[in-house]
Amino acid sequence: MPETKTATDTASLAPDFRDDLDRIIAPYRNERGALIAVLQKVQEKLGYLPEPAIAQVAKAMRLSESEVFGVATFYNFFRLKPVGARLVQVCRGTACHVRGGPRILESVKKHLGIGEGQTTADLKYSLETVACIGACALAPNIVINNETYGRMTSKKVAELLGEG
Ligand code: FES
Known part of the structure:
Protein backbone atom coordinates (compact mmCIF):
# COMPACT_ATOMS: atom_id res chain seq x y z
CA MET A 1 0.00 0.00 0.00
CA PRO A 2 1.47 3.43 -0.90
CA GLU A 3 2.42 5.72 1.93
CA THR A 4 -0.12 8.39 2.71
CA LYS A 5 0.96 11.88 3.70
CA THR A 6 -0.94 13.34 6.61
CA ALA A 7 -1.87 16.84 7.75
CA THR A 8 1.27 16.95 9.86
CA ASP A 9 3.43 16.28 6.82
CA THR A 10 1.71 18.88 4.65
CA ALA A 11 1.92 21.61 7.27
CA SER A 12 5.70 21.47 7.16
CA ARG A 32 -1.28 18.28 -21.47
CA GLY A 33 -1.80 14.52 -21.50
CA ALA A 34 0.37 14.19 -18.41
CA LEU A 35 -2.10 16.03 -16.18
CA ILE A 36 -3.11 12.96 -14.16
CA ALA A 37 0.53 11.99 -13.60
CA VAL A 38 1.34 15.53 -12.48
CA LEU A 39 -1.61 15.66 -10.09
CA GLN A 40 -0.59 12.30 -8.64
CA LYS A 41 2.92 13.58 -7.98
CA VAL A 42 1.59 16.78 -6.43
CA GLN A 43 -0.70 14.76 -4.18
CA GLU A 44 2.17 12.47 -3.20
CA LYS A 45 4.12 15.55 -2.18
CA LEU A 46 1.39 17.51 -0.38
CA GLY A 47 -0.99 14.78 0.72
CA TYR A 48 -3.88 16.39 -1.16
CA LEU A 49 -4.58 18.94 -3.91
CA PRO A 50 -5.13 22.36 -2.36
CA GLU A 51 -6.66 25.09 -4.53
CA PRO A 52 -3.38 27.04 -4.96
CA ALA A 53 -1.73 23.85 -6.24
CA ILE A 54 -4.50 23.32 -8.78
CA ALA A 55 -4.09 26.94 -9.92
CA GLN A 56 -0.32 26.53 -10.26
CA VAL A 57 -0.62 23.28 -12.22
CA ALA A 58 -3.22 24.85 -14.53
CA LYS A 59 -1.05 27.88 -15.25
CA ALA A 60 2.10 25.85 -15.86
CA MET A 61 0.36 23.36 -18.13
CA ARG A 62 -1.65 26.00 -19.97
CA LEU A 63 -4.98 24.57 -18.91
CA SER A 64 -7.89 26.31 -17.25
CA GLU A 65 -8.31 25.84 -13.51
CA SER A 66 -11.74 24.34 -14.14
CA GLU A 67 -10.22 21.69 -16.46
CA ALA A 85 -2.70 13.08 11.14
CA ARG A 86 -4.14 9.56 11.50
CA LEU A 87 -5.82 8.15 8.41
CA VAL A 88 -8.23 5.37 9.38
CA GLN A 89 -9.15 3.07 6.51
CA VAL A 90 -11.82 0.46 7.04
CA CYS A 91 -11.73 -2.50 4.63
CA ARG A 92 -14.97 -2.98 2.73
CA GLY A 93 -13.83 -6.12 0.89
CA THR A 94 -16.04 -9.22 0.92
CA ALA A 95 -14.25 -11.16 3.68
CA CYS A 96 -14.22 -8.16 5.99
CA HIS A 97 -17.83 -7.35 5.12
CA VAL A 98 -18.97 -10.88 5.96
CA ARG A 99 -17.06 -10.87 9.24
CA GLY A 100 -18.50 -7.63 10.60
CA GLY A 101 -16.80 -4.86 8.62
CA PRO A 102 -19.95 -2.69 8.51
CA ARG A 103 -20.21 -2.87 12.31
CA ILE A 104 -16.55 -1.83 12.62
CA LEU A 105 -17.15 1.07 10.26
CA GLU A 106 -20.10 2.22 12.37
CA SER A 107 -17.96 2.00 15.51
CA VAL A 108 -15.22 4.12 13.95
CA LYS A 109 -17.76 6.68 12.70
CA LYS A 110 -19.37 6.90 16.11
CA HIS A 111 -16.06 7.15 17.89
CA LEU A 112 -14.66 9.90 15.65
CA GLY A 113 -17.93 11.68 14.97
CA ILE A 114 -17.25 11.81 11.22
CA GLY A 115 -18.42 9.92 8.16
CA GLU A 116 -16.58 8.33 5.26
CA GLY A 117 -14.40 10.76 3.37
CA GLN A 118 -14.36 13.23 6.25
CA THR A 119 -11.70 14.65 8.54
CA THR A 120 -12.16 15.75 12.13
CA ALA A 121 -12.13 19.54 12.66
CA ASP A 122 -8.85 19.30 14.59
CA LEU A 123 -7.24 17.42 11.64
CA LYS A 124 -6.37 14.51 13.91
CA TYR A 125 -8.33 11.85 12.03
CA SER A 126 -9.64 11.11 8.55
CA LEU A 127 -11.87 8.18 7.71
CA GLU A 128 -12.25 6.30 4.46
CA THR A 129 -13.15 2.83 3.26
CA VAL A 130 -10.86 0.82 1.00
CA ALA A 131 -11.09 -2.26 -1.18
CA CYS A 132 -9.58 -5.55 0.05
CA ILE A 133 -6.13 -4.94 1.49
CA GLY A 134 -5.05 -8.56 1.08
CA ALA A 135 -5.21 -9.61 4.72
CA CYS A 136 -8.54 -11.47 4.53
CA ALA A 137 -7.44 -14.15 7.01
CA LEU A 138 -7.46 -11.47 9.71
CA ALA A 139 -10.83 -9.97 8.71
CA PRO A 140 -12.31 -7.63 9.65
CA ASN A 141 -9.40 -5.25 9.20
CA ILE A 142 -8.71 -1.59 9.55
CA THR A 148 -2.99 -3.04 9.54
CA TYR A 149 -5.03 -4.07 12.59
CA GLY A 150 -6.86 -7.37 12.19
CA ARG A 151 -9.72 -9.23 13.87
CA MET A 152 -11.24 -5.91 14.79
CA THR A 153 -14.00 -5.55 17.32
CA SER A 154 -15.82 -2.45 18.54
CA LYS A 155 -13.82 -2.73 21.76
CA LYS A 156 -10.53 -2.71 19.83
CA VAL A 157 -11.73 0.31 17.85
CA ALA A 158 -12.28 2.17 21.11
CA GLU A 159 -8.80 1.19 22.32
CA LEU A 160 -7.08 2.19 19.07
CA LEU A 161 -8.90 5.49 18.74
CA GLY A 162 -8.88 6.15 22.46
CA GLU A 163 -7.99 9.78 22.31
CA GLY A 164 -10.31 10.47 19.34
S1 FES B 1 -11.62 -8.30 2.42
FE1 FES B 1 -10.66 -7.12 3.96
S2 FES B 1 -8.63 -7.79 3.78
FE2 FES B 1 -9.58 -8.85 2.18
Whole structure:
Protein backbone atom coordinates (compact mmCIF):
# COMPACT_ATOMS: atom_id res chain seq x y z
CA MET A 1 0.00 0.00 0.00
CA PRO A 2 1.47 3.43 -0.90
CA GLU A 3 2.42 5.72 1.93
CA THR A 4 -0.12 8.39 2.71
CA LYS A 5 0.96 11.88 3.70
CA THR A 6 -0.94 13.34 6.61
CA ALA A 7 -1.87 16.84 7.75
CA THR A 8 1.27 16.95 9.86
CA ASP A 9 3.43 16.28 6.82
CA THR A 10 1.71 18.88 4.65
CA ALA A 11 1.92 21.61 7.27
CA SER A 12 5.70 21.47 7.16
CA LEU A 13 5.71 21.79 3.37
CA ALA A 14 3.35 24.73 3.13
CA PRO A 15 5.81 27.68 3.02
CA ASP A 16 7.84 26.50 0.05
CA PHE A 17 5.28 24.47 -1.79
CA ARG A 18 5.44 26.64 -4.91
CA ASP A 19 9.08 25.67 -5.54
CA ASP A 20 8.31 22.01 -4.89
CA LEU A 21 5.47 22.15 -7.39
CA ASP A 22 7.59 23.91 -9.99
CA ARG A 23 10.11 21.07 -9.78
CA ILE A 24 7.34 18.46 -10.11
CA ILE A 25 5.63 20.16 -13.04
CA ALA A 26 8.76 21.18 -14.99
CA PRO A 27 9.28 17.90 -16.92
CA TYR A 28 5.63 17.88 -18.05
CA ARG A 29 5.13 21.58 -18.80
CA ASN A 30 4.02 21.12 -22.41
CA GLU A 31 2.41 17.71 -22.07
CA ARG A 32 -1.28 18.28 -21.47
CA GLY A 33 -1.80 14.52 -21.50
CA ALA A 34 0.37 14.19 -18.41
CA LEU A 35 -2.10 16.03 -16.18
CA ILE A 36 -3.11 12.96 -14.16
CA ALA A 37 0.53 11.99 -13.60
CA VAL A 38 1.34 15.53 -12.48
CA LEU A 39 -1.61 15.66 -10.09
CA GLN A 40 -0.59 12.30 -8.64
CA LYS A 41 2.92 13.58 -7.98
CA VAL A 42 1.59 16.78 -6.43
CA GLN A 43 -0.70 14.76 -4.18
CA GLU A 44 2.17 12.47 -3.20
CA LYS A 45 4.12 15.55 -2.18
CA LEU A 46 1.39 17.51 -0.38
CA GLY A 47 -0.99 14.78 0.72
CA TYR A 48 -3.88 16.39 -1.16
CA LEU A 49 -4.58 18.94 -3.91
CA PRO A 50 -5.13 22.36 -2.36
CA GLU A 51 -6.66 25.09 -4.53
CA PRO A 52 -3.38 27.04 -4.96
CA ALA A 53 -1.73 23.85 -6.24
CA ILE A 54 -4.50 23.32 -8.78
CA ALA A 55 -4.09 26.94 -9.92
CA GLN A 56 -0.32 26.53 -10.26
CA VAL A 57 -0.62 23.28 -12.22
CA ALA A 58 -3.22 24.85 -14.53
CA LYS A 59 -1.05 27.88 -15.25
CA ALA A 60 2.10 25.85 -15.86
CA MET A 61 0.36 23.36 -18.13
CA ARG A 62 -1.65 26.00 -19.97
CA LEU A 63 -4.98 24.57 -18.91
CA SER A 64 -7.89 26.31 -17.25
CA GLU A 65 -8.31 25.84 -13.51
CA SER A 66 -11.74 24.34 -14.14
CA GLU A 67 -10.22 21.69 -16.46
CA VAL A 68 -7.70 20.68 -13.79
CA PHE A 69 -10.35 20.81 -11.08
CA GLY A 70 -12.62 18.66 -13.26
CA VAL A 71 -9.97 15.94 -13.53
CA ALA A 72 -9.16 16.15 -9.81
CA THR A 73 -12.80 15.64 -8.87
CA PHE A 74 -13.48 12.94 -11.49
CA TYR A 75 -11.01 10.42 -10.09
CA ASN A 76 -11.72 9.31 -6.55
CA PHE A 77 -8.05 8.75 -5.73
CA PHE A 78 -7.49 12.50 -5.71
CA ARG A 79 -8.11 14.34 -2.47
CA LEU A 80 -9.16 17.97 -2.39
CA LYS A 81 -8.98 18.29 1.37
CA PRO A 82 -6.13 17.65 3.81
CA VAL A 83 -5.88 14.25 5.45
CA GLY A 84 -5.88 14.00 9.26
CA ALA A 85 -2.70 13.08 11.14
CA ARG A 86 -4.14 9.56 11.50
CA LEU A 87 -5.82 8.15 8.41
CA VAL A 88 -8.23 5.37 9.38
CA GLN A 89 -9.15 3.07 6.51
CA VAL A 90 -11.82 0.46 7.04
CA CYS A 91 -11.73 -2.50 4.63
CA ARG A 92 -14.97 -2.98 2.73
CA GLY A 93 -13.83 -6.12 0.89
CA THR A 94 -16.04 -9.22 0.92
CA ALA A 95 -14.25 -11.16 3.68
CA CYS A 96 -14.22 -8.16 5.99
CA HIS A 97 -17.83 -7.35 5.12
CA VAL A 98 -18.97 -10.88 5.96
CA ARG A 99 -17.06 -10.87 9.24
CA GLY A 100 -18.50 -7.63 10.60
CA GLY A 101 -16.80 -4.86 8.62
CA PRO A 102 -19.95 -2.69 8.51
CA ARG A 103 -20.21 -2.87 12.31
CA ILE A 104 -16.55 -1.83 12.62
CA LEU A 105 -17.15 1.07 10.26
CA GLU A 106 -20.10 2.22 12.37
CA SER A 107 -17.96 2.00 15.51
CA VAL A 108 -15.22 4.12 13.95
CA LYS A 109 -17.76 6.68 12.70
CA LYS A 110 -19.37 6.90 16.11
CA HIS A 111 -16.06 7.15 17.89
CA LEU A 112 -14.66 9.90 15.65
CA GLY A 113 -17.93 11.68 14.97
CA ILE A 114 -17.25 11.81 11.22
CA GLY A 115 -18.42 9.92 8.16
CA GLU A 116 -16.58 8.33 5.26
CA GLY A 117 -14.40 10.76 3.37
CA GLN A 118 -14.36 13.23 6.25
CA THR A 119 -11.70 14.65 8.54
CA THR A 120 -12.16 15.75 12.13
CA ALA A 121 -12.13 19.54 12.66
CA ASP A 122 -8.85 19.30 14.59
CA LEU A 123 -7.24 17.42 11.64
CA LYS A 124 -6.37 14.51 13.91
CA TYR A 125 -8.33 11.85 12.03
CA SER A 126 -9.64 11.11 8.55
CA LEU A 127 -11.87 8.18 7.71
CA GLU A 128 -12.25 6.30 4.46
CA THR A 129 -13.15 2.83 3.26
CA VAL A 130 -10.86 0.82 1.00
CA ALA A 131 -11.09 -2.26 -1.18
CA CYS A 132 -9.58 -5.55 0.05
CA ILE A 133 -6.13 -4.94 1.49
CA GLY A 134 -5.05 -8.56 1.08
CA ALA A 135 -5.21 -9.61 4.72
CA CYS A 136 -8.54 -11.47 4.53
CA ALA A 137 -7.44 -14.15 7.01
CA LEU A 138 -7.46 -11.47 9.71
CA ALA A 139 -10.83 -9.97 8.71
CA PRO A 140 -12.31 -7.63 9.65
CA ASN A 141 -9.40 -5.25 9.20
CA ILE A 142 -8.71 -1.59 9.55
CA VAL A 143 -5.56 0.30 8.58
CA ILE A 144 -4.24 3.29 10.47
CA ASN A 145 -1.44 5.20 8.74
CA ASN A 146 -0.46 2.15 6.68
CA GLU A 147 -0.44 -0.24 9.66
CA THR A 148 -2.99 -3.04 9.54
CA TYR A 149 -5.03 -4.07 12.59
CA GLY A 150 -6.86 -7.37 12.19
CA ARG A 151 -9.72 -9.23 13.87
CA MET A 152 -11.24 -5.91 14.79
CA THR A 153 -14.00 -5.55 17.32
CA SER A 154 -15.82 -2.45 18.54
CA LYS A 155 -13.82 -2.73 21.76
CA LYS A 156 -10.53 -2.71 19.83
CA VAL A 157 -11.73 0.31 17.85
CA ALA A 158 -12.28 2.17 21.11
CA GLU A 159 -8.80 1.19 22.32
CA LEU A 160 -7.08 2.19 19.07
CA LEU A 161 -8.90 5.49 18.74
CA GLY A 162 -8.88 6.15 22.46
CA GLU A 163 -7.99 9.78 22.31
CA GLY A 164 -10.31 10.47 19.34
S1 FES B 1 -11.62 -8.30 2.42
FE1 FES B 1 -10.66 -7.12 3.96
S2 FES B 1 -8.63 -7.79 3.78
FE2 FES B 1 -9.58 -8.85 2.18
